[in-house]
Amino acid sequence: MIRQAALYLADAEDVRPARLSVAGRPVAFRTILAAIRAGAHRVAVPAALRSTDLDAALATSPSARAALVWLDAGEGLADEPTLILPVAALAPAPALARLLQEPPGRVLAESQSGDAPVLTADPSLLTVLRPALMTGAPLSRTLSHEVKARGLAPVAGGRAFVRITGQADAGEAERRLWSDLGSPIDSRLDIVLHRRISKGVTRVAVALGIPPNPITVASGILGLAAAAFVAHGATGALLGGLLFYLAAVVLDHTDGEVARLTLTESVIGEWLDITVDTVVHAALVLALGVAATRVSGVGLVAGVIAAAGVVASGAVGKLWPPAPATASERGLLDPLTSRDGFYAMLLLFLALRLMAPAWLPWLMLVVAIGTHAYWLARVALSLRRGPRGERRP
Helix, strand or coil: CCCEEEEECCCCCCHHHHCCEECCEEHHHHHHHHHHHHCCCEEEECHHHCCHHHHHHHHCCHHHHHHEEECCCCCCCCCCCEEEEECCEECCHHHHHHHHHCCCCEEEHHHCCCCCCCEEECHHHHHHHHHHHHHCCCCHHHHHHHHHHHCCEEECCCCCCEECCCHHHHHHHHHHHHHCCCCCCCCHHHHHHHHHHHHHHHHHHHHHCCCHHHHHHHHHHHHHHHHHHHHHCCHHHHHHHHHHHHHHHHHHHHHHHHHHHHCCCCHHHHHHHHHHHHHHHHHHHHHHHHHHHHHHCCCHHHHHHHHHHHHHHHHHHHHCCCCCCCHHHHHHHHHHHCHHHHHHHHHHHHHHHHHCHHHHHHHHHHHHHHCCHHHHHHHHHHHHHCCCCCCCC
């Protein structure tokens, strides 16, 4: 896999659009971020791109600072295959990742039609490009010639490539960036509700410089507030708990969006996120048990068992190997960890509270069983696969 990337100026005017803002950060920072997300461990950047805004963006991201090498710092470029990226264009990280996985001598198909191709250079081509890369000289003509002369094979990224020359292009890049900000595991409810709200909150957080971890903590506080309302058991309190839970889920989406937009993910943040998520959902099912007991006299034991199931599922999901990748197994496991199920549980509890309170203990029994389903399914699938991951007949 290719580990080094280098940014270049396609023409002498590229410094200006490279400094335009996309989602609160300069275009050049977005290009650096995309390269790192794609898998580059080292990103060489022309000194001409130094600016107050770029320095400020880099200061917020330890990962970007660690990967960046200024081309005037004497370190230069290592003599190895390199991803060559225009400073004033944005290609999504998944498209770049495809290039990095290929042998050098490839060009991103979506970038071929313009004057700023994205390509991977072997050491011989890097030798040709090195002087211009080091000095920040325009490379558009040289690259166009080399792509044709060397017959670089196109690789389809499957994503949009945006060449940025002015504010309108930066706006288009920002729209595409926001549209790609979701997660592969988003449910339908996440797409139609949570993401639509969270993106507005994320815009504010990025503009104010709020890092993701405080947002995660705020999500946890709202989630525990939801549990406190639910535990009261009254109809109005249950509705309040549902609204607080909605706000907690929105912030839980926001912290990830902020982290991805600013390249501020961390191991601590990852553990904080899963811990807060587990605590909130364990508190919610325990609160349902308390509410059922207040209304019908029975349900607390089931709530305690359900909370234990949530904790066990959180531990298994984090500490055990990743979930199986096959479509059928993902289809089994994903719904068991979806927040949509918690919404359904809260709404059903509210409906029974209004119309059939005597059925609440039975609902809690179902909840107690259901919360153990995920980790039990993971154990069963792991045993089926065996110690080396081979699937057993």
